[in-house]
Amino acid sequence: MGEMEQLRKEADSLKDQITAARKEVQDQTLQDAAAGITVVSRVQLKTRKTLRGHLAKIYAVHWSTDSKLCVSASQDGKLIVWDSYTTNKVNAIPLKSSWVMTCSYAPSGNLVACGGLDNMCSIYNLKGKDGNVKVMRELAAHTGYLSCCRFLSDSEIITSSGDCTCVLWDIETGTQKTVFAGHIGDCMSLGVSPDFKMFISGACDYTAKLWDIREGTCRQTFAGHESDINAIGFLPNGNGVITGSDDSTCKMYDIRADQELIAYQDSSIMCGVTSLAPSVSGRLILAGYDDFNCNIWDSLKAERVGVLAGHDNRVSCIGVTPDGMAACTGSWDSFLKIWN
Protein backbone atom coordinates (compact mmCIF):
# COMPACT_ATOMS: atom_id res chain seq x y z
CA MET A 1 0.00 0.00 0.00
CA GLY A 2 1.47 3.34 -0.98
CA GLU A 3 1.97 6.01 1.68
CA MET A 4 -0.76 8.20 0.15
CA GLU A 5 -3.28 5.37 0.41
CA GLN A 6 -2.17 4.66 4.00
CA LEU A 7 -2.57 8.31 4.99
CA ARG A 8 -6.00 8.46 3.37
CA LYS A 9 -7.11 5.41 5.37
CA GLU A 10 -5.74 6.88 8.58
CA ALA A 11 -7.53 10.19 7.95
CA ASP A 12 -10.84 8.38 7.36
CA SER A 13 -10.36 6.32 10.50
CA LEU A 14 -9.67 9.44 12.59
CA LYS A 15 -12.74 11.18 11.15
CA ASP A 16 -14.85 8.16 12.17
CA GLN A 17 -13.29 8.31 15.64
CA ILE A 18 -14.28 11.97 16.00
CA THR A 19 -17.84 11.29 14.84
CA ALA A 20 -18.12 8.43 17.34
CA ALA A 21 -16.67 10.47 20.21
CA ARG A 22 -19.16 13.28 19.52
CA LYS A 23 -22.04 10.83 19.44
CA GLU A 24 -20.90 9.31 22.72
CA VAL A 25 -21.39 12.57 24.63
CA GLN A 26 -24.68 13.35 22.93
CA ASP A 27 -26.82 12.18 25.86
CA GLN A 28 -29.42 14.84 25.12
CA THR A 29 -30.26 17.52 22.57
CA LEU A 30 -30.46 21.24 23.38
CA GLN A 31 -34.02 21.03 22.11
CA ASP A 32 -34.89 18.46 24.81
CA ALA A 33 -32.95 20.31 27.50
CA ALA A 34 -34.83 23.52 26.70
CA ALA A 35 -38.23 21.82 26.41
CA GLY A 36 -39.30 23.20 29.78
CA ILE A 37 -38.59 26.87 29.09
CA THR A 38 -40.91 29.20 27.22
CA VAL A 39 -39.98 31.02 24.03
CA VAL A 40 -39.15 34.68 24.68
CA SER A 41 -42.03 37.01 23.95
CA ARG A 42 -42.02 38.91 20.67
CA VAL A 43 -39.05 41.29 20.43
CA GLN A 44 -40.01 44.55 18.77
CA LEU A 45 -37.08 46.87 18.29
CA LYS A 46 -37.44 50.33 16.81
CA THR A 47 -35.02 52.33 14.74
CA ARG A 48 -33.76 55.00 17.13
CA LYS A 49 -31.15 56.57 14.86
CA THR A 50 -30.22 56.45 11.19
CA LEU A 51 -26.60 57.24 10.42
CA ARG A 52 -26.47 58.93 7.02
CA GLY A 53 -23.32 59.92 5.22
CA HIS A 54 -21.88 57.05 3.28
CA LEU A 55 -22.35 57.27 -0.50
CA ALA A 56 -22.13 53.59 -1.36
CA LYS A 57 -22.64 50.09 0.04
CA ILE A 58 -21.66 49.62 3.67
CA TYR A 59 -19.67 46.43 4.20
CA ALA A 60 -18.77 46.46 7.88
CA VAL A 61 -19.48 48.09 11.21
CA HIS A 62 -17.84 47.60 14.62
CA TRP A 63 -18.70 49.12 18.00
CA SER A 64 -16.16 50.71 20.27
CA THR A 65 -15.91 49.30 23.82
CA ASP A 66 -17.59 52.51 25.07
CA SER A 67 -20.85 51.39 23.37
CA LYS A 68 -21.28 54.91 21.96
CA LEU A 69 -18.82 55.27 19.10
CA CYS A 70 -18.75 52.90 16.14
CA VAL A 71 -16.76 52.66 12.93
CA SER A 72 -18.23 51.77 9.54
CA ALA A 73 -16.59 50.96 6.21
CA SER A 74 -18.09 51.64 2.81
CA GLN A 75 -17.02 51.14 -0.76
CA ASP A 76 -17.34 54.88 -1.16
CA GLY A 77 -13.75 54.67 0.11
CA LYS A 78 -14.37 55.99 3.62
CA LEU A 79 -14.18 54.84 7.20
CA ILE A 80 -16.54 56.90 9.34
CA VAL A 81 -16.38 56.99 13.13
CA TRP A 82 -19.83 57.90 14.42
CA ASP A 83 -21.14 59.15 17.75
CA SER A 84 -24.25 56.99 17.69
CA TYR A 85 -25.99 58.99 20.43
CA THR A 86 -25.94 62.21 18.39
CA THR A 87 -25.41 60.78 14.86
CA ASN A 88 -22.42 63.13 14.49
CA LYS A 89 -19.45 62.02 12.45
CA VAL A 90 -16.39 62.12 14.68
CA ASN A 91 -13.97 61.17 11.90
CA ALA A 92 -14.34 60.65 8.16
CA ILE A 93 -11.19 58.85 7.02
CA PRO A 94 -10.46 58.64 3.29
CA LEU A 95 -8.98 55.30 2.27
CA LYS A 96 -6.26 54.57 -0.29
CA SER A 97 -8.31 51.66 -1.60
CA SER A 98 -12.09 51.95 -1.77
CA TRP A 99 -12.56 48.18 -1.99
CA VAL A 100 -12.93 47.77 1.74
CA MET A 101 -14.60 44.68 3.23
CA THR A 102 -13.98 44.93 6.95
CA CYS A 103 -13.25 47.35 9.79
CA SER A 104 -12.45 47.08 13.47
CA TYR A 105 -12.26 49.34 16.53
CA ALA A 106 -9.41 48.66 18.98
CA PRO A 107 -10.59 47.95 22.57
CA SER A 108 -8.64 51.02 23.74
CA GLY A 109 -10.48 53.31 21.33
CA ASN A 110 -7.16 54.63 20.01
CA LEU A 111 -7.01 52.75 16.70
CA VAL A 112 -9.24 51.55 13.90
CA ALA A 113 -8.34 49.13 11.11
CA CYS A 114 -9.72 48.18 7.74
CA GLY A 115 -8.90 46.17 4.66
CA GLY A 116 -10.34 44.50 1.58
CA LEU A 117 -9.37 43.77 -2.00
CA ASP A 118 -6.00 45.48 -1.47
CA ASN A 119 -5.04 42.36 0.54
CA MET A 120 -3.76 44.63 3.32
CA CYS A 121 -4.87 45.58 6.81
CA SER A 122 -4.40 49.32 7.35
CA ILE A 123 -4.18 50.62 10.91
CA TYR A 124 -5.22 54.23 11.64
CA ASN A 125 -4.36 56.22 14.76
CA LEU A 126 -7.40 58.24 15.88
CA LYS A 127 -5.50 59.98 18.66
CA GLY A 128 -2.57 61.42 16.73
CA LYS A 129 -0.88 64.53 18.17
CA ASP A 130 -1.96 67.04 15.54
CA GLY A 131 -5.54 65.76 15.47
CA ASN A 132 -5.24 64.34 11.95
CA VAL A 133 -6.06 60.69 11.46
CA LYS A 134 -3.21 59.02 9.59
CA VAL A 135 -2.25 55.51 8.49
CA MET A 136 -0.04 54.12 11.21
CA ARG A 137 0.79 50.73 9.64
CA GLU A 138 -0.01 48.80 6.51
CA LEU A 139 0.05 45.08 7.29
CA ALA A 140 0.84 43.38 3.99
CA ALA A 141 1.52 39.68 3.45
CA HIS A 142 -1.83 38.10 2.65
CA THR A 143 -2.11 36.87 -0.93
CA GLY A 144 -5.86 37.23 -0.93
CA TYR A 145 -8.50 39.77 0.10
CA LEU A 146 -8.88 40.81 3.73
CA SER A 147 -12.32 39.60 4.85
CA CYS A 148 -12.20 40.43 8.55
CA CYS A 149 -9.93 41.90 11.22
CA ARG A 150 -10.15 42.14 15.01
CA PHE A 151 -7.78 43.89 17.44
CA LEU A 152 -6.52 42.01 20.49
CA SER A 153 -4.90 45.22 21.78
CA ASP A 154 -3.15 48.29 20.36
CA SER A 155 -0.19 46.07 19.50
CA GLU A 156 -1.83 42.96 18.05
CA ILE A 157 -4.51 42.29 15.45
CA ILE A 158 -5.88 39.12 13.85
CA THR A 159 -6.92 39.07 10.20
CA SER A 160 -8.76 36.54 8.02
CA SER A 161 -8.22 36.34 4.27
CA GLY A 162 -9.36 34.98 0.94
CA ASP A 163 -5.95 33.26 0.83
CA CYS A 164 -7.44 30.69 3.28
CA THR A 165 -5.31 31.75 6.23
CA CYS A 166 -5.71 33.88 9.34
CA VAL A 167 -2.77 35.84 10.72
CA LEU A 168 -1.78 37.32 14.08
CA TRP A 169 0.20 40.53 13.49
CA ASP A 170 2.60 42.58 15.57
CA ILE A 171 1.35 46.07 14.74
CA GLU A 172 4.48 47.82 16.00
CA THR A 173 6.83 45.99 13.63
CA GLY A 174 4.23 45.31 10.94
CA THR A 175 5.18 41.63 10.83
CA GLN A 176 3.31 38.33 11.00
CA LYS A 177 3.64 36.67 14.42
CA THR A 178 1.63 33.56 13.58
CA VAL A 179 -0.03 32.17 10.47
CA PHE A 180 -3.08 30.01 11.12
CA ALA A 181 -3.34 27.64 8.15
CA GLY A 182 -5.80 24.79 7.76
CA HIS A 183 -8.91 26.04 5.98
CA ILE A 184 -9.24 24.88 2.37
CA GLY A 185 -11.51 27.73 1.34
CA ASP A 186 -11.51 31.54 1.66
CA CYS A 187 -11.71 32.63 5.30
CA MET A 188 -14.70 34.96 5.49
CA SER A 189 -15.02 35.97 9.13
CA LEU A 190 -13.44 35.70 12.54
CA GLY A 191 -14.41 36.22 16.16
CA VAL A 192 -12.22 36.51 19.28
CA SER A 193 -13.18 34.73 22.52
CA PRO A 194 -14.21 36.89 25.49
CA ASP A 195 -10.97 35.93 27.30
CA PHE A 196 -8.85 36.76 24.21
CA LYS A 197 -7.16 33.33 24.30
CA MET A 198 -8.90 31.81 21.28
CA PHE A 199 -10.48 32.87 18.03
CA ILE A 200 -12.83 31.20 15.58
CA SER A 201 -12.85 31.47 11.80
CA GLY A 202 -15.60 30.68 9.28
CA ALA A 203 -14.69 29.80 5.71
CA CYS A 204 -15.86 28.86 2.23
CA ASP A 205 -14.92 25.25 2.97
CA TYR A 206 -18.19 25.20 4.99
CA THR A 207 -16.33 24.73 8.30
CA ALA A 208 -15.57 26.80 11.37
CA LYS A 209 -12.23 26.34 13.15
CA LEU A 210 -11.28 27.14 16.74
CA TRP A 211 -7.67 28.35 17.14
CA ASP A 212 -5.44 28.73 20.17
CA ILE A 213 -3.90 32.19 19.68
CA ARG A 214 -0.65 31.62 21.64
CA GLU A 215 -0.04 28.00 20.57
CA GLY A 216 -0.84 28.84 16.95
CA THR A 217 -2.78 25.59 16.56
CA CYS A 218 -6.23 24.58 15.39
CA ARG A 219 -8.02 22.88 18.33
CA GLN A 220 -11.32 21.94 16.77
CA THR A 221 -13.17 21.96 13.43
CA PHE A 222 -16.95 22.29 13.19
CA ALA A 223 -18.74 21.05 10.09
CA GLY A 224 -22.41 20.81 9.16
CA HIS A 225 -23.09 23.83 7.00
CA GLU A 226 -23.86 23.14 3.36
CA SER A 227 -22.33 26.29 1.98
CA ASP A 228 -19.93 29.16 2.73
CA ILE A 229 -19.89 30.47 6.30
CA ASN A 230 -20.08 34.26 6.04
CA ALA A 231 -20.41 35.25 9.66
CA ILE A 232 -19.15 33.88 12.95
CA GLY A 233 -19.11 34.92 16.58
CA PHE A 234 -18.75 33.75 20.16
CA LEU A 235 -21.69 33.65 22.53
CA PRO A 236 -20.99 35.84 25.58
CA ASN A 237 -20.43 32.70 27.73
CA GLY A 238 -17.31 31.93 25.70
CA ASN A 239 -18.40 28.33 25.05
CA GLY A 240 -20.93 28.82 22.26
CA VAL A 241 -19.99 29.60 18.67
CA ILE A 242 -22.60 30.91 16.25
CA THR A 243 -22.23 30.76 12.49
CA GLY A 244 -24.23 32.18 9.58
CA SER A 245 -24.06 30.67 6.11
CA ASP A 246 -25.07 30.97 2.46
CA ASP A 247 -27.09 27.80 3.12
CA SER A 248 -29.62 30.19 4.77
CA THR A 249 -29.14 28.77 8.26
CA CYS A 250 -27.34 29.82 11.41
CA LYS A 251 -25.93 27.20 13.74
CA MET A 252 -24.72 27.10 17.32
CA TYR A 253 -21.82 24.84 18.23
CA ASP A 254 -20.58 24.17 21.76
CA ILE A 255 -16.81 24.14 22.17
CA ARG A 256 -16.69 21.83 25.18
CA ALA A 257 -19.08 19.26 23.72
CA ASP A 258 -17.33 19.67 20.35
CA GLN A 259 -20.55 19.62 18.27
CA GLU A 260 -23.50 21.45 16.83
CA LEU A 261 -26.22 22.01 19.44
CA ILE A 262 -28.91 23.59 17.31
CA ALA A 263 -29.72 25.17 13.94
CA TYR A 264 -31.70 28.34 13.27
CA GLN A 265 -33.62 27.82 10.07
CA ASP A 266 -37.02 28.20 8.51
CA SER A 267 -38.33 26.82 5.23
CA SER A 268 -39.47 30.31 4.30
CA ILE A 269 -35.90 31.64 4.49
CA MET A 270 -34.08 30.85 1.29
CA CYS A 271 -31.34 33.43 1.17
CA GLY A 272 -27.90 33.60 2.70
CA VAL A 273 -26.96 34.89 6.14
CA THR A 274 -24.54 37.79 5.87
CA SER A 275 -23.92 38.76 9.47
CA LEU A 276 -24.84 37.94 13.04
CA ALA A 277 -24.49 39.11 16.62
CA PRO A 278 -25.70 37.77 19.96
CA SER A 279 -27.43 39.91 22.57
CA VAL A 280 -25.54 40.41 25.80
CA SER A 281 -27.15 37.46 27.64
CA GLY A 282 -26.80 35.19 24.61
CA ARG A 283 -30.53 34.53 24.57
CA LEU A 284 -31.11 36.46 21.34
CA ILE A 285 -29.25 36.07 18.08
CA LEU A 286 -29.66 38.83 15.53
CA ALA A 287 -28.88 37.70 11.98
CA GLY A 288 -28.74 39.78 8.80
CA TYR A 289 -29.83 38.23 5.52
CA ASP A 290 -29.55 38.86 1.76
CA ASP A 291 -33.31 39.55 1.62
CA PHE A 292 -32.84 42.99 3.26
CA ASN A 293 -34.09 41.83 6.68
CA CYS A 294 -32.63 40.91 9.99
CA ASN A 295 -34.21 38.07 11.98
CA ILE A 296 -34.08 37.82 15.75
CA TRP A 297 -33.84 34.25 17.04
CA ASP A 298 -34.45 32.81 20.51
CA SER A 299 -31.08 31.02 20.79
CA LEU A 300 -32.35 28.25 23.08
CA LYS A 301 -35.68 27.50 21.37
CA ALA A 302 -34.54 28.18 17.77
CA GLU A 303 -37.68 30.17 17.02
CA ARG A 304 -37.89 33.52 15.28
CA VAL A 305 -39.08 36.11 17.79
CA GLY A 306 -38.62 39.32 15.87
CA VAL A 307 -37.63 41.05 12.66
CA LEU A 308 -35.72 44.26 11.95
CA ALA A 309 -37.21 45.58 8.75
CA GLY A 310 -36.16 48.94 7.46
CA HIS A 311 -33.32 48.65 5.02
CA ASP A 312 -33.80 48.93 1.27
CA ASN A 313 -31.03 46.54 0.40
CA ARG A 314 -28.97 43.66 1.82
CA VAL A 315 -28.08 43.89 5.52
CA SER A 316 -24.32 43.35 5.29
CA CYS A 317 -23.25 43.81 8.88
CA ILE A 318 -24.63 43.89 12.39
CA GLY A 319 -23.23 44.52 15.84
CA VAL A 320 -24.56 44.72 19.39
CA THR A 321 -23.03 47.26 21.77
CA PRO A 322 -20.80 45.76 24.50
CA ASP A 323 -23.25 47.06 27.11
CA GLY A 324 -26.08 45.36 25.21
CA MET A 325 -28.08 48.57 24.88
CA ALA A 326 -28.56 48.59 21.11
CA ALA A 327 -27.95 46.82 17.83
CA CYS A 328 -26.52 48.52 14.73
CA THR A 329 -27.24 47.26 11.22
CA GLY A 330 -25.33 48.37 8.14
CA SER A 331 -26.65 47.92 4.65
CA TRP A 332 -25.90 48.10 0.95
CA ASP A 333 -28.46 50.92 0.97
CA SER A 334 -25.64 53.06 2.46
CA PHE A 335 -27.33 53.61 5.84
CA LEU A 336 -26.66 52.38 9.35
CA LYS A 337 -29.55 52.01 11.74
CA ILE A 338 -29.47 51.83 15.53
CA TRP A 339 -32.20 49.68 17.10
CA ASN A 340 -33.48 48.97 20.58
Next chain:
Amino acid sequence: MSTTNNIAQARKLVEQLRIEAGIERIKVSKAAADLMNYCEQHARSDPLLVGVPASENPFKDKKPCIIL
Protein backbone atom coordinates in the same frame (compact mmCIF):
# COMPACT_ATOMS: atom_id res chain seq x y z
CA MET B 1 3.88 16.39 -10.54
CA SER B 2 3.18 17.49 -6.97
CA THR B 3 3.01 14.04 -5.36
CA THR B 4 5.47 15.00 -2.62
CA ASN B 5 3.33 18.06 -1.98
CA ASN B 6 0.20 15.94 -1.76
CA ILE B 7 1.85 13.53 0.68
CA ALA B 8 3.04 16.42 2.84
CA GLN B 9 -0.49 17.82 2.86
CA ALA B 10 -1.97 14.42 3.70
CA ARG B 11 0.51 14.01 6.57
CA LYS B 12 -0.49 17.42 7.94
CA LEU B 13 -4.18 16.54 7.72
CA VAL B 14 -3.65 13.27 9.62
CA GLU B 15 -1.60 15.13 12.25
CA GLN B 16 -4.37 17.70 12.65
CA LEU B 17 -7.09 15.05 12.85
CA ARG B 18 -5.09 13.29 15.59
CA ILE B 19 -5.12 16.50 17.64
CA GLU B 20 -8.85 17.00 17.11
CA ALA B 21 -9.68 13.37 17.88
CA GLY B 22 -7.79 13.54 21.18
CA ILE B 23 -9.63 16.41 22.88
CA GLU B 24 -11.78 16.03 25.98
CA ARG B 25 -15.52 16.39 25.42
CA ILE B 26 -18.22 17.14 27.99
CA LYS B 27 -21.74 15.78 27.77
CA VAL B 28 -24.22 17.79 25.72
CA SER B 29 -26.62 17.80 28.71
CA LYS B 30 -23.98 19.69 30.74
CA ALA B 31 -23.20 22.07 27.88
CA ALA B 32 -26.91 22.77 27.41
CA ALA B 33 -27.52 23.25 31.15
CA ASP B 34 -24.58 25.68 31.47
CA LEU B 35 -25.78 27.63 28.44
CA MET B 36 -29.33 27.88 29.77
CA ASN B 37 -28.02 28.97 33.19
CA TYR B 38 -25.88 31.70 31.65
CA CYS B 39 -28.82 33.05 29.64
CA GLU B 40 -31.05 33.04 32.69
CA GLN B 41 -28.50 34.71 34.95
CA HIS B 42 -27.91 37.53 32.48
CA ALA B 43 -31.47 37.94 31.14
CA ARG B 44 -32.37 40.77 33.50
CA SER B 45 -29.40 42.84 32.34
CA ASP B 46 -30.04 42.26 28.64
CA PRO B 47 -31.67 45.48 27.36
CA LEU B 48 -32.67 44.03 23.99
CA LEU B 49 -34.45 41.20 25.78
CA VAL B 50 -36.23 43.05 28.59
CA GLY B 51 -36.57 46.46 27.02
CA VAL B 52 -35.12 49.84 27.91
CA PRO B 53 -37.13 52.49 29.78
CA ALA B 54 -37.21 55.67 27.70
CA SER B 55 -35.53 57.69 30.45
CA GLU B 56 -32.51 55.36 30.40
CA ASN B 57 -32.27 54.97 26.65
CA PRO B 58 -29.26 56.95 25.38
CA PHE B 59 -30.58 56.61 21.82
CA LYS B 60 -33.96 58.08 22.50
CA ASP B 61 -34.26 61.82 22.04
CA LYS B 62 -35.30 63.40 25.28
CA LYS B 63 -37.99 65.90 24.48
CA PRO B 64 -38.05 68.88 26.81
CA CYS B 65 -41.23 69.26 28.86
CA ILE B 66 -43.23 72.29 27.89
CA ILE B 67 -45.61 73.54 30.52
CA LEU B 68 -48.46 75.24 28.75
